[in-house]
Amino acid sequence: MYTNALLTDLYQLTMMQGLFLEGKHEQYCVFDRYYRSNPFNGGYTVVAGLEHLIDYVSRIHFSDDDIDYLKKTGIFCDEFLEYLRTWSFTGDIYAMPEGTVAFPQEVLLRVHAKKDECLLLETCMSMIMNHESLIATKARRVRTVAGKDALMEFGLRRAQGESAGVYGARSAMIGGFNGTSNVLAGALFHIPILGTMAHSWVMSFPTELEAFRAYARQYPNNLILLVDTYNTLKQGVPDAITVFQEMKEAGTLPKSYGIRLDSGDLAYLSKEARRMFEEAGFGDAVIAASNDLDETLISELKIQGCAINSWGVGTNLITAKGSPSLGGVFKLVGQYDGDVFVPKIKMSDNAEKISNPGIKNVLRIYDKKTGKMKADIIALEGETIDPTQDLHLTSDKAPWRSRLIPANSFEVKTMLRPIFLKGKLVYDLPSLSDIIAYADEQMDSLWPEYQRLVNPEEMWVQRSAKVSALREKVLKEESLHFF
Known part of the structure; x- marks a missing residue:
């Protein structure tokens, strides 16, 4: 050997x-x-x-x-x-x-x-x-602009090899991230592993609402719903609110719950989603975002008053863009x-x-x-x-x-x-x-x-x-x- x-x-x-x-x-x-x-x-x-x-x-x-x-x-x-x-x-x-x-x-x-x-x-x-x-260092730059928001590393699929993905996840933690989607890194280094769902989960059910209900049944304590598979504001966010309301009435709504945005104008969509959540009585819902984020884009989104308080950073972190x-x-x-x-x-x-x-x-x-x-x-x-x-x-x-x-x-x-x-x-x-x-x-x-x-x-x-x-x-x- x-x-x-x-x-x-x-x-x-x-x-x-x-x-x-x-x-x-x-x-x-x-x-x-x-x-x-x-x-x-x-x-x-x-x-x-x-x-x-x-x-x-x-x-x-x-x-x-x-x-x-x-x-x-x-x-x-x-x-x-x-x-x-x-x-x-x-x-x-x-x-x-x-x-x-x-x-x-x-x-x-x-x-x-x-x-x-x-x-x-x-x-x-x-x-x-x-x-x-x-x-x-890249991770710390992201943490500097993210303030106290949650940060998740999830660049494994874009990492330049297994070692880069695994040790990159560990390095991101040293740089100030809260967890990783990388399960092997979690096992090796005792890093919190985090994740939500992919669009394929939503598309595996007849309707988005059914997909959300099924996910809530299976993972009630990890309730972050991906809302941009079809139409974020007309369907995704309203369907999420429906599920949250049903769980609230049943007494099963977890302390931490919310949505993830993965496309579109993240500043505008997050502010509209926050308005809709507050009107429905869910003002404490987490609004997470992903989609080619880095320290520059996060800084710009915050300047624009976005309502995002949890960030998934993948490609641009794990490949050290810039x-x-x-x-x-x-x-x-x-x-x-x-x-x-x-x-x-x-x-x-x-x-x-x-x-x-x-x-x-x-x-x-x-x-x-x-x-x-x-x-x-x-x-x-x-x-x-x-x-x-x-x-x-x-x-x-x-x-x-x-x-x-x-x-x-x-x-x-x-x-x-x-x-x-x-x-x-x-x-x-x-x-x-x-x-x-x-x-x-x-x-x-x-x-x-x-x-x-x-x-x-x-x-x-x-x-x-x-x-x-x-x-x-x-x-x-x-x-x-x-x-």
């Missing part, structure tokens, strides 16, 4: 073999994972995928079938293939917890390991965390020459692609009074900030911009946590409900200006003086090779 060790790009394996044959595969090094710009032209990214990554790293190994397949390619020598039979991850991983709000250039994850271990992890690790962070990928990268930031750590930098003609060398962490500054984020500092591991002293900040991008955060007005939190040490898991995996609560806290600490859908404010993120000095030093040293 093939294993997840083959879920990688070919060049990772050929580089591993090349380093093995050159005697460099066990050189200890440090890699950073970060991204360069927020998806959706937004003001933040929500970190997700760590639990999936932990499962991947915990299980990674090469099976006999893997070795046999690699041998048949004719690319790999027997000596290297024998080495892979006993290969395992023995390094350290540090990461921001799931649900953390992050910003460009920050170290989201750091790997200390033998070079061949870092190479093998890169592709699948990037795939997992890029995808799940992307969906969590930003097909999160551009997370994995870069070598240093390696050991014996016991000496040698910082490394990735140079580029594009200034934004130049990496930050050295072993780093992220220090987050919170305002004591409001609990809101003030700034993030990309610092060398072990650096500290004294909150009893004034904190002077100077922008990396615009050195003429500066800020002063007065002493005793702020607190500092270190954002990276140890996940694996010497190949062993040392992180206590939180429950999904705990991750969701933490994600909510993170968003609550983010000023509304950073949560705007359009032209959000940019969080103050800068390098510490020590990181900047190291960066300039390594840049100068590397540039000597070209002149």
Whole structure:
């Protein structure tokens, strides 16, 4: 049976073999994972995928079938293939917890390991965390405009594969959704599963009213009736009211009940449906909506005064409409020459692609009074900030911009946590409900200006003086090779 060790790009394996044959595969090094710009032209990214990554790293190994397949390619020598039979991850991983709000250039994850271990992890690790962070961020944008309305993820049929559908549903929960239509995701992650009916149910009965009555008999505690199969206002809503009235008279009307709209002018139809419900004495009925919704359309519908208070978001969430990928990268930031750590930098003609060398962490500054984020500092591991002293900040991008955060007005939190040490898991995996609560806290600490859908404010993120000095030093040293 093939294993997840083959879920990688070919060049990772050929580089591993090349380093093995050159005697460099066990050189200890440090890699950073970060991204360069927020998806959706937004003001933040929500970190997700760590639990999936932990499962991947915990299980990674090469099976006999893997070795046999690699041998048949004719690319790999027997000596290297024998080495892979006993290969395992023995390094350290540090990461921001799931649900953390992050910003460009920050170290989201750091790997200390033998070079061949870092190479093998890169592709699948990037795939997992890029995808799940992307969906969590999209979901959070939807939650931002939906307010306290109910949100259901139901994009499975439009997801780009089983894994994208299952882990996308979990990521949507981290992003603030209330449940999913995906039954497997519900079983795997203990997510509430939600759903109503399809048009085919209504069309399976002689009349819409009979379809509604049958559904009410079968599922009286999940009474959301789809009202747009034929004519929403002339037939669907009146038939729903008839059923609600019959159940009310029989004493079986549940506490939560209502309708779903899946086509037409959702703003107009919802307002008319609400008027009809109130006139009939059912003003507390839920009005749910679906039909290619996303954060932009939901925002527009709310501006128009729609009466919708429950939203089903599918295709545009699970496929991350507006930003097909999160551009997370994995870069070598240093390696050991014996016991000496040698910082490394990735140079580029594009200034934004130049990496930050050295072993780093992220220090987050919170305002004591409001609990809101003030700034993030990309610092060398072990650096500290004294909150009893004034904190002077100077922008990396615009050195003429500066800020002063007065002493005793702020607190500092270190954002990276140890996940694996010497190949062993040392992180206590939180429950999904705990991750969701933490994600909510993170968003609550983010000023509304950073949560705007359009032209959000940019969080103050800068390098510490020590990181900047190291960066300039390594840049100068590397540039000597070209002149």
